[in-house]
Amino acid sequence: ADYSPFLGIEKGAVLQEARVFNDPQLDPRRCSQVITKLLYLLNQGETFTKVEATEVFFAVTKLFQSKDIGLRRMVYVMIKELSPSADEVIIVTSSLMKDMTSKTDMYRANAIRVLCRITDGTLLTQIERYLKQAIVDKNPVVASAALVSGIHLLQTNPEIVKRWSNEVQEAVQSRAALVQFHALALLHQIRQNDRLAVNKLVSSLTKGSVRSPLAQCLLIRYTSQVIRESANNNQAGDRPFYDFLEGCLRHKAEMVIFEAARAITELNGVTSRELTPAITVLQLFLSSSKPVLRFAAVRTLNKVAMTHPMAVTNCNIDMESLISDQNRSIATLAITTLLKTGNESSVDRLMKQITNFMSDIADEFKIVVVDAIRSLCLKFPLKHRSLMNFLSNILREEGGFEYKKAIVDSIVILIRDIPEAKESGLLHLCEFIEDCEFTYLSTQILHFLGIEGPKTSDPSKYIRYIYNRVHLENATVRAGAVSTLAKFGAMVDTLKPRVFVLLRRCLFDNDDEVRDRATLYLNTLGGDGAVVETGEDVKEFLFGSLYIPLVNLENSLKNYEPSDDAFDINSVPKEVKTQPLAEKKAPGKKPTGLGAPPAGPPSTVDAYEKLLSSIPEFANFGKLFKFSAPVELTEAETEYAVNVVKHIFDGHVVFQYNCTNTIPEQLLENVTVIVDASEAEEFAEVASKPLRSLPYDSPGQIFVAFEKPEGVPAVGKFSNMLRFIVKEVDPSTGEAEDDGVEDEYQLEELEVVAADYMLKVGVSNFRNAWETMDADYERVDEYGLGPRESLAEAVNAVINLLGMQPCEGTEVVPNNSRSHTCLLSGVYIGNVKVLVRLQFGLDGPKDVAMKLAVRSEDEAVSDAIHEIVASG
């Protein structure tokens, strides 16, 4: 039934068939069919080996003998697909150059595209003359082929393509629409670094008439760019070129109208007067019969609603009718826009509409809606009752894990931020765990109940919900419930007797963990009958944060061998393991030579500490606070590969240079690193440990130690020079000559930054940890980060600057967010715990503002963190 001309096609057989390309009497039809089969195979993901590809390529070149146009077209496509190597390209160059000067337009156009695709710079100078002619060829297909090829070639051979700008400029005036488009794109790329020239280009073209809609879209983009860049020095008066953008709203092509409307909405500091005409055309699009137009319009309005909700309210009626749009992407965008623009009085009506809508959209859209409702609730706290009800209703309906998690997260946030919503929110969560199929969510909620429940007016009403879990759930949830019960017992003395009774029942649970927890709590909380207030130290012991990454604890426990020495929790490393930087920086770096890859440097504090303390010069530096990931000081694939690990001690810094010699014919001796610390004033070199010899492919280490003020997070820049005696080696015997030559090799600079004094140490529950930290040592300030690429980029930059551990996944910024909160935790030099709460917001289209709140065990450290941000 499912007939296909390619049924049972097999690569080997097709490659055999390709022999017909060599026939003295070519059969164009047959040859075309074979090429189609080859292309089909490639298109289906089949690959040719190097040998196969070469054979096919040579066979295909024979087909230039045929005059058949159809076959020639297939040959062009085939050559592009095979992307031949440089020495193969030579074979077809003359044929393609002949076609390039052919009288047949189709040959000229295609030969240009093929030749430019496969050529390298050297050949380009030979054909440059033809390409320049082609750009102004009266046949638009030929001109476009040359221009588009020019756009591609500009990436690899800019200096050559830039010489064509006279011809390209002429082509911008072409009467053929697409030639104009391609010429404008190329001309702008040639001039993009010359602001004045771009300005001139835009001023002249916005006056004239660009015929092609695509070219007009380009012009709008270039104009927006010019407006953006001139914004700073043109404060007063009307915005230049605004009239042009507004005029484009009346263009006959929809793509131009939309491009202009979007450009206006994205203007820096756009006023409502400027916005109005753009919003009007977008509103018209909302009721278009074409889904693409509706989508484009609602997506743009959704973005506008984040910064100018009032400007979008005129479209609310159209938006509401889009809630029932067949295309659920459109419906979701409409709903979330309405949630942003809606006022307090429309919330209830909107919620009713959304309730109907929720049942027939996919989970991923529901999550978007839940997020929007959460923001709405934070905006209108008075409406928490109806919004909380909505959330609890959808919590009871069918849905996958991610969706349920989004709802639970939202309820938790509302409970935290809106005190009035607390009690009802907690009860909704209690009801949810009565019938919750996700162990993760049940345990998270139980944990949260344990924190918030005891602080409510009537903690006793939660006990029943919690205890129900103990006999209806799996062991994980049961263990969680036992801990929550214990928390109520520890916090609320009046509940102690009841809690003890319940905990005692848990002693008969058939799961070890559940029984162990119950036993622990009963013994520490005084379950022997006496009802006494639980001491702070007991609470801290039972429920305090663990300043150890759980992964590390797990590893240490696995490695612990039963012996007379008890397991010591202080032996667990606190550093969060991160991906070594070196691996990311030098991707695809192959092990050099025949030998095994260079032995990796040690990667744990223990191993480093052992290594360093074995060197007498460093033995009295004390305890190693932190070591950095290796930082590459050489480019990949250079003669000598060097990376450096920074070891931070309280009063010293040791640089460990890991060196590899990648030249088989060389032996290096007396290898040292000469460090110039003139840009690191607080550092003084105290010791250096050179490497006696560095044979090929056998890594070695050089150490240089610096003294710095005790406990002070000194920063600075160090330049490095590798100095050594090089001796030639006979590769066949491996013997080095006796005489060597002294030589030097410049390495890249290295910096000690503030983040080097910070250990990435996570906390399991940030809020808990934050609240147990003394609020007196909190320091809050706001910072403008200026224009950034994106919110995510800004968040990342601050995390990297501080070198702290992001908590609770807050380093991830959801798409299209306008604001974001990021939680960080770490230990600062001197073993001071630090917590940071970062709130980011977009201020205008690109400008990022940040509020930084720091809590730490030492107010000087809190100030120091601000210092880092302020100077970074």
Added chain:
Amino acid sequence: ELCPTIKNILLLDSEGKRIAVKYYSDDWPTNAAKEAFEKAVFTKTQKTNARTEAEITMFDNYIVVYKFVQDLHFFVTGGENENEIILATVLQGFFDAVGLLLRGTEDKKEALENLDLILLCLDEIVDGGIILETDANVIAGKVDSHSMDAGAPLSEQVSLLLFHSSDYPLAKSIATILTYLGLQQTITQALATAREHLTRSLLK
């Protein structure tokens, strides 16, 4: 990069299998990555009705516009900041050009039997991510121009047209020849309108 960019063009069948695809971006470096993307696109769009108007969706920071006919599923993908209407214009050009090239029999079987035309069609629409042409008549004209010999004098081409009219719809052949001759764009455009009238009267 300010120039409108196409990330890929896909023609899949009603089970999501490839008929012809072309990727212009390094976002999907391996065949496995490409297949995963195609599967995701297909699953997301499968249940929608994109037969009268082109539809649109957004996921993984890509905008995908699509249109279906019979068991052929056409997709064009762009980045999340791309002008949706430009993407839709490319899709429409591809969709209509394939329609012209398959002479109205738009299904998978016909598409596979004319795979050479479809591959040439893709080659004429986008070059390395840059839009080459969006007018379906011009695209189809360029692809099909090889059914005539370029060097032949005009009279021969006209007689060829008559020959072709027995197995092609007449209007189609006229359009083809005119487009071919009229690579001087003005003629093409003037006659494109004529062709439309002609097609309508012939199909009645």
